[in-house]
Amino acid sequence: MNTATLTDPALDPAYDLECSNIHKSFGAVRAVDDVSFKIPKGSFFSILGPSGCGKTTLMRMIAGFEDPTSGDIQIKGKSVLNTPPNKRNVKMVFQHLALFPMMNVYENIAYGLRCIGTDKAEIERKVRDVLERIALPDVADREIHQLSGGQKQRIAIARCMVMDPDVLLLDEPLGALDLKLREAMKIELKLLQHQFNTTFIYITHDQSEALVMSDHVAIMNEGRFEQIGRPEDLYHNPQTSFVAGFVGDSNRWSGRVTAVEGGEYRVETEAGLVMTSARAVGQGISTGKEVSIFVRPEFITARKTSSEGSGNAQNALQGRVDSVLFNGANSRVLVRDPVGELIEADVVVTGGAEDLRAGDDVTLEWSAAQTMCFAV
């Protein structure tokens, strides 16, 4: 699953960025390995992956700071391989923003326009205009160190957007912000992208950033794209075990298929739990095959064993509540199953007497359709 095209007939067929079969090696290390993708005009595209997966290298190649070992990068249909970074109409928001501390806000934004020789009155107009659009009309004369974290962020974006780029690259720009501000900036970034209607390519290792903001997300691992798709597709229909494990939370087991029967797979985990799966992804899953099994906590219902259950779930386990992890609407219980492993399940904590408490005997139930198996 290395080549993927986002085919959405509702979108403009013109692609702002197209990468085909990009390879990049540093000595014997393959940082980026056969990556191909196309990004439609005006969309918010994220590349999500653990650190060291090659996403920053990929971005630096798009910006022109690195040359791919092989493959082609096209911006608006034209190959940019022989275009130096300062001639590419791709702007970049750096991880630590890289605002110029010796210039004030106005000078920072005007820098790019001066480089391309825009005349003075035009620069003035454009800078005022972009400051208006990022809702910071009064900061033009401030020094960089006088700005707050969120303001710096917006200035860094404005500095790029004033150049009217074909593609804006963002390299984990929220990493340095505190949690509250990061949450606010996620929404802000999405709004800014809508407003400028420019293609944003966002690099992150934080899945919630990628899922919340993006139209499409590419999951990258060890230099390869594992899967490209809409955030909900990645979450609900992962194509590889890496994607299933990386996006969202999951209970995960290693096991073996013991029987295949009418599209349903009997699997037994290494510790001896037996469950039924109706979702096997990957070729050649048959009796005796090793598989990885994933079940998301929100699809597991935990009820007190003494209470009456619906009884129609294909999978059921007895266990005892080990602890309750209270986190408002996202509360969870950790249940010790018969073989001694801990299983996470989402619960509703109402504060009433029927809430689960540590030590309660519970029955865990989930459907076969929510039990995903991947060939190892």
Added chain:
Amino acid sequence: MQSDIKRLSLILLFAPFALWIALLIILPHMGMVVLSLREKVAPRVYEFGFGNYIDFINEPIYWNTLLRTGSMSILVTFLALLIGFPIAYYIAKIAGKRSRGALFLLCLIPLWVSDLIRAFGWILLLRETGVISSFLTDIGLIKQPIEFLYNDITVIIGLVYTVILFMIVPLVSTLDGMDNAMIEAGYNLGGNGFTVLRRIIVPYAMPGIVSGCIVVFMMTAGSYLTPILLGGKNSSWFTEQIYDQFITRFNWESGAAFGFLLLAFTSVVVWIGLRLTGQTLANTVAKS
């Protein structure tokens, strides 16, 4: 009690520094001020007055020497910056992590040899019977041996060589603190190499540049050995003039006045330099 101990330890720590400043800097200079303001009216008879300073103004050779020393020092500073900046940039930004330390050490090695020996090294190379001259005659490029010593160019080369390290060190430390992403951002936003250098790298490195220039200028203007050994009688360096007054002519009063004039002159040049670049002593020399 606790605060008394703290205060005592502070005083003890500070004492050597205070003694050094008071005994070796302030006290001698006060003596020099007093000395420079004494006029000799008869053998062993002195009067208070500005005669020594007036002598300096009335004798063109004195202030010409000072101006010459000043302008040559500025030239040396400029050359040291011109040569030192690319070296510092290479060490701080281009060289790999491992070679960086080795390169820095290479720059430091000349400091292990005394000034005098280094100057004699140049003499060995440049004199009429020296290495370069005899090599050029041997390969037949010149008929007669050439004397490379005792001219301004040699003095300037020698001085640049002596002081360039003091330019490189502060430059490396400021450039080292610069995020590479800032240079990349400069290119990314459409700047070419020259724009990035002029609008981003140089302004960022300004504190280091000014600090290096101040140190180098002060060292050059106050140097004695290199101009004398490499420039000979023609060097007309102002420190030589001061030496003459003190030692040869035994005119301590006039020598003290000259010493003060050199200090005042270099201070004024540094002040003008700071004003022109919009820097302050606090964020340049005090930082590196």
